[in-house]
Amino acid sequence: MTSSRLNLIQESATLAIAKLAADLKQEGRDVITLSLGEPDFDTPDYICESAIDAIRRGETHYTPSAGIAQLREAIAKKLHTDNGLDVTPDQVLVTPGAKQAVFVAVQAVLGEGDEAILLDPSWVTYDACIRYAGGRTVWAQTDHDFMPPDIKDYVTAKTKLIIINSPGNPTGAVFDKKYLEDIAEIAIDNEIVVLADEIYEKIIYGKKHFSIGSFEGMHDHVITINGFSKAYAMTGWRLGYMAAPAEITRAALKLHSHSVSHATSFVQHAGITALSPDHGSIDAMVNEFKARRDILVGGLQSMGFDCRKPDGAFYLFLDVGDYGGGDYVSKRLLNDAYIAVTPGSAFGPESSDFIRISYAASRERIYDALERIETTISATG
Numbered sequence: 362m363t364s365s366r367l368n369l370i371q372e373s374a375t376l377a378i379a380k381l382a383a384d385l386k387q388e389g390r391d392v393i394t395l396s397l398g399e400p401d402f403d404t405p406d407y408i409c410e411s412a413i414d415a416i417r418r419g420e421t422h423y424t425p426s427a428g429i430a431q432l433r434e435a436i437a438k439k440l441h442t443d444n445g446l447d448v449t450p451d452q453v454l455v456t457p458g459a460k461q462a463v464f465v466a467v468q469a470v471l472g473e474g475d476e477a478i479l480l481d482p483s484w485v486t487y488d489a490c491i492r493y494a495g496g497r498t499v500w501a502q503t504d505h506d507f508m509p510p511d512i513k514d515y516v517t518a519k520t521k522l523i524i525i526n527s528p529g530n531p532t533g534a535v536f537d538k539k540y541l542e543d544i545a546e547i548a549i550d551n552e553i554v555v556l557a558d559e560i561y562e563k564i565i566y567g568k569k570h571f572s573i574g575s576f577e578g579m580h581d582h583v584i585t586i587n588g589f590s591k592a593y594a595m596t597g598w599r600l601g602y603m604a605a606p607a608e609i610t611r612a613a614l615k616l617h618s619h620s621v622s623h624a625t626s627f628v629q630h631a632g633i634t635a636l637s638p639d640h641g642s643i644d645a646m647v648n649e650f651k652a653r654r655d656i657l658v659g660g661l662q663s664m665g666f667d668c669r670k671p672d673g674a675f676y677l678f679l680d681v682g683d684y685g686g687g688d689y690v691s692k693r694l695l696n697d698a699y700i701a702v703t704p705g706s707a708f709g710p711e712s713s714d715f716i717r718i719s720y721a722a723s724r725e726r727i728y729d730a731l732e733r734i735e736t737t738i739s740a741t742g
């Protein structure tokens with residue numbers, strides 16, 4: 362009874378783990394959730410206030426499908442100032458969450474049989490979007506530091522898209538400029554579109570973030586995705602955007618207008634406030650994430666794990682190949698230690714030795730988790 366195209370897609374692994382963890386919590390277990398991709402901070406007050414003001418002003422009606430003009434202008438300005446991109450408000454499409462932007466962008470570019478290059482590991486949703494478009498994912502294995510390989514080796518006459526995400530989910534890796542320049546050159550030479558998902562751009566520890574869309578000659582080749590969920594702790598508000606060459610934005614808008622219509626009206630107004638000077642909330646959040654990262658990495662290293670320090674986002678991708686692999690270890694951690702993490706197999710075919718640990722949890726919970734990991738995993742190795 363269901364569509365064959367949807368049979369190509371699995372349920373999101375992160376949401377499936379969240380459901381299992383919720384079931385255990387329901388049974389009264391003290392579950393430590395290290396599987397979610399969301400900051401555990403509340404949305405800053407001044408952003409909440411601006412949404413409430415917008416509701417009171419009556420900003421509760423339909424808006425233009427692509428988003429209200431003031432927000433699209435604010436986004437174009439942000440992309441210019443922060444990222445060095447040269448886009449007009451018309452090239453911006455505001456969506457309910459960056460996830461929706463990724464979905465419509467991929468559908469806008471890929472057709473039946475087209476190939477998209479995806480780094481292994483990558484965030485779960487990209488592969489699902491590619492499959493739904495009728496495309497084929499060509500996995501490109503990252504190196505020991507989760508940096509991209511030579512992408513040229515994966516390009517064929519059918520390649521239409523390369524997806525990159527830096528700082529990245531699930532590894533926290535931040536790509537150096539040199540890697541991005543290599544990808545840019547390949548995209549220009551082969552007429553390939555690059556989708557750059559920059560949602561973790563602000564959650565970065567000391568390294569510099571580069572936007573590939575700002576590189577010479579890339580203006581007509583890049584779809585930049587970003588959103589408000591991570592930097593402003595606005596996951597539940599559902600607000601994100603894409604900026605792309607006008608032809609791609611127009612194509613994505615067709616699907617967007619016939620599906621979700623537009624992002625919630627008063628949430629768009631809160632988005633304008635979020636993009637104004639940020640009152641220091643991002644710095645405070647990033648400093649806290651950094652402290653948690655250091656606790657987690659230090660604790661795991663002292664247990665003997667070969668653990669690289671991630672430079673961004675709030676994830677650690679840990680090699681547990683010596684302990685039975687990612688699927689086994691994540692099940693064991695959930696059932697024996699009541700810790701929810703995500704198995705690496707969700708992120709790519711060659712990542713099954715890993716688990717993804719999200720450190721968007723309090724320091725206290727991270728210390729608890731380290732103790733439980735030590736007793737369940739390393740003690741029995």
Ligand SMILES: Cc1ncc(COP(=O)(O)O)c(C=O)c1O
Nearest residue numbers: 398458459460484530588590601
């Ligand atoms: C890499 C990446 N892109 C996009 C998203 C989607 O974010 P949003 O909440 O804006 O849909 C996520 C969320 O986990 C993510 O990890």
